[in-house]
Amino acid sequence: MTIETLELDIRGQVCPSCLLLTLREVNNHHVALSEGRAILTVLVDSRDATSTIPAAVKNMGLAAQLDKIEDYYRVVIARPEERP
Amino acid sequence: MTNQESSSDMTELERLRAENQRLRALNEQAFGYIRAKVNDLLDVVGTRTLRPEELDDQSMVALDPIGIVATTFRHVLENVRETNRQLQVAHSEIQTIFDTVGSAVLVVDPQRRIVSFNRQASRLLVGHSEDVTGQCCNQVLCEADPTPEQCVFLQVMDTGREAIIRGRQLRDRFFDVIAAPHFDENGRILHVVMAYHDVTEARRVEKMKSEFVSTAAHELRSPLATIMGYADLLLNGPEQSREQTRDCLTLILNRSEHLAHIVSDLLDISRLEAGEGLKLTFEPCRLDLLCREAAWGHQEASDNHPIEFDLPDDGAVVEGDHYALAQILENLLSNAIKYSPRGGTIRIGIRKEQSCCELTVADHGLGMTAEQIAHVFEKFYRANTTNTGVPGTGLGMTIVKYLVDAHHGRIAIDSTPGAGTTVRILLPVEQPVNT
Structure with a gap:
């Protein structure tokens, strides 16, 4: 099975817009993400978003891994079994 | 305008x-x-x-934030439903484990009130099937207020850590009790989970083994003392007449045979324990003659215990292992003599039926209670341990049962305390073809 890699770059946005834009993207690809056919990488520089995005996607049954990359954050969202 | x-x-x-x-x-x-x-x-x-x-x-x-959040809520709801379904499956599995686990398990709150309990707890601890949820565990289980040394609950509440008490007696049973705290999100003890592992049977077996060691030591030491005493007399004592020497050597031989018999029993049990079984050679055997041979071997004892026979005139033939059948008779006869008072008659009988022979060995000795009969085939079990004058290792009837089973036979015991015991063994005339 090929896994589609999606990317959402919302650097420059602040919460709650970051969360809303991420949720919209997650909603658009929810089936593929839930079935493990896609992984969504969100690039964000709002510190608030590093707590709100993982908490919200966890409630939707997905997992998020957070990494600090220089002056921004990378949030990788995927099915829990295929946690990156 | x-x-x-x-x-x-x-x-x-x-x-x-x-x-x-x-x-x-x-x-x-x-x-x-x-x-x-x-x-x-x-x-x-x-x-x-x-x-x-x-x-x-x-x-x-x-x-469109409302649209986004609404869709998100739908996905959250789907996830909650799926999580609930998985929780229900997990709960069902845990409930099954809770009810089928060998130990009795009680869950109590910090006020000692029973929150939940499994079936084993109903059976072993509570003693009835009524719901005891909400009742205090010490009122349900303990006959008196327990001390902290006797109560795992008090120990867990005191230390906040797991506690173990071994050999706790509740009513007529013994338990190894393990208790552990279950904390809430604030680190306070929410429940105490207590597991009672029934060790009554293990303790009984341990006690039997302990008794066996002392019995076996006594059994081995008595004939050894006789052998050593008479050997010393022959070597270092005054010169004996030919007849006296012969008597001494006969006693030494008898006692040696007795020792060999005990060692043989121990080896047989050891082999059975190891699952090796016994090698039997099936051939037509005259059961009536084996009965007479066994009685002849106890001729000395039979002076004190008259042996009567009720054997068919035309003989009784069964397909079996000669030595195994002789051992069955030897053990039954030995028991009948040991547990009979002086002068008590022992009766050996054979009744022929179409496809089997019923062998009975009856005495008028001490007899056994129903509870003693229930345990009589267990290894190391001795029904009358208080009567230390009766020698034995507690292995004889275990071996008899095994040998009867190996002959596809059946064994039954009728006994009344103070009136005597009758052992009945049904042996097939012919062994099954694939034996």
Whole structure:
């Protein structure tokens, strides 16, 4: 099975817009993400978003891994079994 | 344009202005309402409010936050439903484990009230099937208020750590009890889970083994003392007549045979324990002659215990292992003599049926209770341990049962305390073809 890699770059946005834009993207690809056919990488520089995005996607049954990359954050969202 | 027409236009303009103001107010009210509801939703999803300076009204509408959050809630709901389904499956599995686990398990709150308990707890601890939820565990289980040394609950509440008490007696049973705290999210003890592992049977077996060691030591030492004494007499004592020497050697031989018999029993049990079984050679055997041979071997004892026979005149043949059948008879006869008072008659009988022979060995000795009969085939079990004058290792009947089973036979015991015991063995005349 090929896994589609999606990317959402919302650097420059602040919460709650970051969360809303991420949720919209997650909603658009929810089936593929839930079935493990896609992984969504969100690039964000709002510190608030590093707590709100993982908490919200966890409630939707997905997992998020957070990494600090220089002056921004990378949030990788995927099915829990295929946690990156 | 006339004055009349100009005045009419002004009136219309005023009306439109007023209408415009009213619509603007309604618009602001609508956006205010939407923003307030969006903020409510954002609060629920765990983020802060959408401030107008970050996102103006038109951009907010274009973003469609209500649509996004609504769809998100749908996905959250689906996830909650799936999680609930998995929790129900897990709960069902845990409940099954809870009820089928060998130990009795009780869960109590910090006030000792029983929160839940499994079937084993009902059977082993409570003693009835009524619901004891909400009752205090010490009132249900303990006959008196337990001390901290006797109570795992008190130990767990005191230390906040797992506690173990071995050999706790509750009613007529013994338990190894393990208890562990279950904490809430604030680190306070929410429940104490107590598991009672029934060790009554293990303790009984341990006691039997312990008794066996002392019995076996005694059994081995007595004939050894005789052998050593008579050997010493022959080597270092005054010169004996030929007849006296013969008597001494006969005693040494008898006692040696007795030792060999005990060692043989131990080896047989050891092999059975190891699952190796016994090698039997099946051939037609005269059961009646084996009975007479066994009695002849106890000729000395039979002076004190008359042996009567009720054997068929035309003999009784069964297909079996000669040595195994002889051992069955030897063990039964030995027991009958040991547990009979002096002068007590022992009766050996054979009754022939179409496809089997019923062998009976009956005595008028001490007899056994129903509980003693229930344990009589267990290894190391001795029914009358208080009667230390009766020698034995507690292995004889275990071996008899095994040998009867190996002959596809059946064994039954009728006994009355003080009146005597009758052992009945049904042996097939022919062994099954694939034996």
